[in-house]
Structures are given as structure tokens and as C-alpha cells.
Amino acid sequence: MLLDVRDLHVEFRTRDGIAKAVNGVTYSVDAGETLAVLGESGSGKSVTAQAVMGILDMPPGRITGGEVLFQGRDLLKLKEEERRKVRGAEMAMIFQDALSALNPVLTVGDQLGEMFVVHRGMSKKDARARAVELMDRVRIPGAKERVRQYPHQFSGGMRQRIMIAMALALEPALIIADEPTTALDVTVQAQVMELLAELRRELNMGLILITHDLGVVADVADRIAVMYAGRIVESSPVHDIYKAPAHPYTRGLLDSIPRLDQKGQELYAIKGLPPSLLNIPPGCAFHPRCPMARDVCRTDVPPLYEVSEERGSACHFWRECLHG
Numbered sequence: 001m002l003l004d005v006r007d008l009h010v011e012f013r014t015r016d017g018i019a020k021a022v023n024g025v026t027y028s029v030d031a032g033e034t035l036a037v038l039g040e041s042g043s044g045k046s047v048t049a050q051a052v053m054g055i056l057d058m059p060p061g062r063i064t065g066g067e068v069l070f071q072g073r074d075l076l077k078l079k080e081e082e083r084r085k086v087r088g089a090e091m092a093m094i095f096q097d098a099l100s101a102l103n104p105v106l107t108v109g110d111q112l113g114e115m116f117v118v119h120r121g122m123s124k125k126d127a128r129a130r131a132v133e134l135m136d137r138v139r140i141p142g143a144k145e146r147v148r149q150y151p152h153q154f155s156g157g158m159r160q161r162i163m164i165a166m167a168l169a170l171e172p173a174l175i176i177a178d179e180p181t182t183a184l185d186v187t188v189q190a191q192v193m194e195l196l197a198e199l200r201r202e203l204n205m206g207l208i209l210i211t212h213d214l215g216v217v218a219d220v221a222d223r224i225a226v227m228y229a230g231r232i233v234e235s236s237p238v239h240d241i242y243k244a245p246a247h248p249y250t251r252g253l254l255d256s257i258p259r260l261d262q263k264g265q266e267l268y269a270i271k272g273l274p275p276s277l278l279n280i281p282p283g284c285a286f287h288p289r290c291p292m293a294r295d296v297c298r299t300d301v302p303p304l305y306e307v308s309e310e311r312g313s314a315c316h317f318w319r320e321c322l323h324g
């Protein structure tokens with residue numbers, strides 16, 4: 001297994017108390033595989049990714065338990081210097097907002113080239129040639145000329161391609177893309193998603209795709225991990241989840257996807273809001289919003305029940321959900 005996150009716990013000390021952002025997350029991704037991590041805003045998706053990448057804000061963040069096994073090594077046990085070597089070269093991250101992730105005063109060629117100068121000891125000229133190659137690879141038209149331009153001279157979609165090129169530069173084994181298309185319009189979203197999927201196949205990388213939009217992952221993900229209040233509530237091969245979700249929260253997410261054949265009908269929305277992580281409801285954290293909730297849900301935290309060999313659900317009534 002390329003990446004194995006086991007029972008990860010992260011909290012934040014804030015003025016208002018301790019925010020339990022990640023509460024025992026376990027997920028894994030293999031080479032050549034795409035794992036989609038799905039959940040509403042505030043469910044702990046980014047914090048989990050930051051802990052994996054080693055870019056968590058500490059303090060106020062604190063990893064209070066768990067392991068992050070990458071190619072067999074627990075990254076949480078490495079010194080910062082070793083950690084830095086892993087970051088960039090072996091795992092890289094793509095963020096939602098390319099404009100703030102890229103340096104506004106450097107040309108994209110200089111930024112891409114820098115990866116090769118710093119990490120591979122290349123000359124500036126060779127690095128520039130590699131930068132053009134990378135831009136071609138992420139299909140930026142006119143790469144040879146545009147390599148001299150600054151980030152603000154590119155459209156949102158093209159900037160996102162540049163960030164993908166940065167992440168790919170050193171051919172990492174794992175890429176974590178955190179809402180990479182959320183800021184883009186729908187057509188461009190699909191193109192960027194398709195590009196990521198293609199590069200993942202070509203380079204046999206592992207890809208973690210974080211999104212709040214179940215609609216964008218169907219065609220690109222192999223597995224889905226659904227997060228709620230800092231926990232994985234359902235984990236499943238992608239086709240099984242679309243056929244029949246085994247958790248009421250997943251069902252709610254599926255029912256809220258706009259569908260072409262239902263134009264004009266009112267869209268379903270899960271009632272209420274996700275809980276504050278300062279104050280997670282007892283029992284099943286989803287119970288205040290769950291249409292299937294019963295007494296036991298208010299007191300007993302559901303473990304991740306085994307639905308099948310490849311599938312888990314943290315719902316006491318997963319059978320009913322699956323067959324309902």
C-alpha cells in the first residue's frame with residue numbers, strides 16, 4: 001500500500017475550546033488508485049490532508065494519535081528535515097486557489113523551473129526546457145511563449161493546470177488534490193478533472209481527491225471515503241456507493257446532486273448544518289440531521305461496520321439504508 005492512514009486524530013486549541021477536527025480517520029490509497037474524500041465543508045478533509053502532507057499549522061493544531069504510513073514508513077515519526085524531502089519529491093499537493101498558491105511576482109517558467117534547480121540541481125536553461133515540457137504535458141497551449149508570463153495572465157483553469165504541473169514536476173508517488181476544481185466553472189472543472197485522471201493513469205500515481213461535490217468524482221475515483229464531523233462514515237468502491245449507499249449521510253449527499261432528468265424539480269438538501277467540531281453531538285454525530293435516527297443513535301457511537309470485504313459504514317442501521 002502506498003499510503004496508509006491509521007486512526008488519525010487531530011485537534012485545535014482555540015479560544016472557545018478544543019476543536020476535534022479529525023477523530024480516528026483510517027484510509028488508504030495504492031499506486032495508480034484514486035481515492036475521493038467527500039464531505040460537506042468543515043468535516044475535516046483538509047486537516048487530514050495537511051497532517052498527511054506535514055503542513056498542518058502546529059500550533060494551534062496537534063496530532064494526538066495515529067499513524068501515516070507512506071511506503072511503509074510512519075511519516076509522523078520523521079524529523080522535519082526528512083519530512084521536507086518527502087514533501088514535493090514523493091508527495092505533492094494541489095490547492096483550490098491557484099492564485100494564492102503561486103508566486104505572483106515570478107513567471108510560471110521560473111516557478112516551475114525552480115523545482116528542477118533546487119531539487120535536481122539543473123542549470124537554469126535546462127530547467128526552463130523542463131518547465132515548457134511540463135506545461136505541454138498539462139496541455140497549456142503555446143507553452144513556449146507562455147512560460148514567460150505571470151500567474152495573473154492566465155485564466156483560472158490554466159492556472160490550475162500550472163499548479164498541477166508544479167505538483168507533477170518531480171514525479172511524486174502520491175498527489176493530494178484539495179478541491180482542485182471548486183473555484184472553476186463547470187466545463188473547465190470537467191477538463192481539469194479529466195486531465196488529473198489521465199496523468200494519474202500515465203504516471204501510475206496514487207491520487208487523493210478531496211471534494212464536497214459527489215457529482216464530480218463518479219468518473220474518476222476508484223474508492224470513496226465519506227467524512228462527517230472528523231470521521232469516515234462510509235468507505236466503499238465508487239460504483240457500489242452510487243448503486244446503494246450504506247449510510248444515510250451518503251444517501252443525503254447523493255440525493256442532493258442536481259440531475260438533468262429532474263430539471264425544474266426542487267433539489268433535495270440534507271436538513272440542518274454540520275456540527276461545530278467544538279461540540280460534536282454524542283452517539284452518532286449525524287443523528288440530529290438523520291431521517292433514520294432512533295434512540296440508540298443518540299447514545300452509542302457507531303463503529304465502522306463491515307458491509308463487505310471492501311466496504312464499511314458507521315451506521316447502526318446500515319442494512320436498512322442499503323436495502324431501503
Ligand SMILES: Nc1ncnc2c1ncn2[C@@H]1O[C@H](COP(=O)(O)OP(=O)(O)O)[C@@H](O)[C@H]1O
Pocket residue numbers: 012014019021039040041042043044045046047048057060061277278
Ligand atoms: N487553523 C485552524 N485553527 C483552528 N481550527 C481549525 C483550523 N483549521 C481547521 N480547523 C477546524 O477544523 C475543522 C475542519 O476543517 P477542514 O479540514 O478545513 O474542513 P474541510 O476541509 O472538510 O472543509 C474546521 O471546521 C475547524 O473547526
Ligand code: SF4
Pocket residue numbers: 247248249284285286287288290291292293294297302314315316317318
Ligand atoms: S447511526 Fe442512526 S443517526 Fe447515525 S446515520 Fe445511522 S441511523 Fe442515522
Ligand SMILES: [Mg+2]
Pocket residue numbers: 045046047178
Ligand atoms: Mg477543505
